Amino acid sequence: xxxxxxxxxxxxxxxxxxxxxxxxxxxxxxxxxxxxxxxxxxxxxxxxxxxxxxxxxxxxxxxxxxxxxxxxxxxxxxxxxxxxxxxxxxxxxxxxxxxxxxxxxxxxxxxxxxxxxxxxxxxxxxxxxxxxxxxxxxxxxxxxxxxxxxxxxxxxxxxxxxxxxxxxxxxxxxxxxxxxxxxxxxxxxxxxxxxxxxxxxxxxxxxxxxxxxxxxxxxxxxxxxxxxxxxxxxxxxxxxxxxxxxxxxxxxxxxxxxxxxxxxxxxxxxxxxxxxxxxxxxxxxx
Numbered sequence: 001x002x003x004x005x006x007x008x009x010x011x012x013x014x015x016x017x018x019x020x021x022x023x024x025x026x027x028x029x030x031x032x033x034x035x036x037x038x039x040x041x042x043x044x045x046x047x048x049x050x051x052x053x054x055x056x057x058x059x060x061x062x063x064x065x066x067x068x069x070x071x072x073x074x075x076x077x078x079x080x081x082x083x084x085x086x087x088x089x090x091x092x093x094x095x096x097x098x099x100x101x102x103x104x105x106x107x108x109x110x111x112x113x114x115x116x117x118x119x120x121x122x123x124x125x126x127x128x129x130x131x132x133x134x135x136x137x138x139x140x141x142x143x144x145x146x147x148x149x150x151x152x153x154x155x156x157x158x159x160x161x162x163x164x165x166x167x168x169x170x171x172x173x174x175x176x177x178x179x180x181x182x183x184x185x186x187x188x189x190x191x192x193x194x195x196x197x198x199x200x201x202x203x204x205x206x207x208x209x210x211x212x213x214x215x216x217x218x219x220x221x222x223x224x225x226x227x228x229x230x231x232x233x234x235x236x237x238x239x240x241x242x243x244x245x246x247x248x249x250x251x252x253x254x255x256x257x258x259x260x261x262x263x264x265x266x267x268x269x270x271x272x273x274x275x276x277x278x279x280x281x282x283x284x285x286x
Contacts, residue, residue: 006049006085008092009251011058013039019046019058022075024202027259028283030238031199033181037174038285046073047096049089051228056080061093062285065166068270069097070286071104082088092118101267105283111262119264125280130255132205132229139186139220148176148183148195156185159192163211163277164286165270171285176266186217194281196221206235210279215245218278222249237279246278 002226011019016035023030034044039046042062049057057080060073071093076086090202094102094117105125141144148156156171156176176183180200186193194212197207207225226235237255239246240263261283280286 001229004051004083006051006057006088007053008047008049008089010044011046011048013043015048015055016046016143017053018048019060019073019075022058022077023073023284026075029201029203029206030284031178031201033178033199034284037171037178041168041171041285047089047092049092051080051085051177057085057089059089059093060090060284063097063100064164064168064286067100067166067186069100069102071097071102074110075208086219094218101265101270103165103265103270103286104265105261106264107261111264114262114264116268119266120269122263122265122269123225123274125263125283126197126239126241126247126257127263128237128239128250128255129204129258130235130250130253132226132231132233132235133253134227134231135223139224140216143186143188143193143220145224146185146187148185148197151185151192155192156195159195159211161239162273163209163280175281182225184221184224186212188219193217194221194276196225197281198225198228201236204236205229205230206236206238208238209277209281210237210246211276212275212278213276215249218245218249222253226253227271237284239279240274240277243274243277245275 001184020030045062046060048055052180061071063069159175182198185195194217196210198207
């Protein structure tokens with residue numbers, strides 16, 4: 001290890017493809033159009049570390065509201081690892097997020113490092129992989145499937161608050177409006193009872209988030225989203241392991257575990273509705 005200082009600055013919008021390419025090389029399978037929503041909530045929330053003007057490391061440090069933040073995209077270019085650059089990026093990210101409760105999804109090899117920096121384990125998130133199937137969709141009685149873009153945005157934002165520690169309006173608006181994305185909600189007597197988003201990724205498609213008030217509604221949303229794909233398309237769902245009904249949904253559809261992280265927080269775990277979370281939004285932004 002050496003102490004060569006990096007020049008650390010916000011990643012520019014037209015440089016976002018670099019972060020996504022590096023994430024793909026790590027096997028994280030980002031969405032094809034993630035750049036716009038990833039920068040929507042906090043345009044200076046991705047940091048790049050430069051050595052002699054060349055990018056060698058990145059990290060995300062996204063601020064939400066006044067009290068919460070989420071870190072991710074912790075990557076050092078493979079040929080530059082072991083030189084202390086990761087530590088510099090981590091310190092820069094935490095300085096940017098000082099005074100906030102910071103969440104992250106730590107990969108196995110980094111979890112002990114995060115503990116040393118004061119992060120506490122909350123639960124595991126497990127990525128399940130499977131294949132889409134065209135299952136006839138019969139929403140539960142008295143409910144109807146609608147496109148989220150056809151709903152009043154305030155209704156979606158209000159429902160989302162139960163699942164995230166702070167409002168994330170700019171992100172949410174961009175997330176459901178991406179190209180090659182299907183965003184569906186379930187309505188019961190005018191009330192939103194669940195929603196899910198399916199987006200095209202480097203490999204196959206990911207569902208995230210998948211929030212629903214009951215297991216039956218989650219099943220209906222899952223089937224409806226998968227039904228928009230050609231049969232046999234690779235699909236991925238990141239499930240909070242502490243929700244047994246979510247794990248059962250993935251297993252019932254023949255999905256298998258391919259990756260796991262530890263959701264950790266620098267403060268107390270926020271009071272969010274994990275029992276109604278059948279798929280988290282993303283490993284990168286929470």
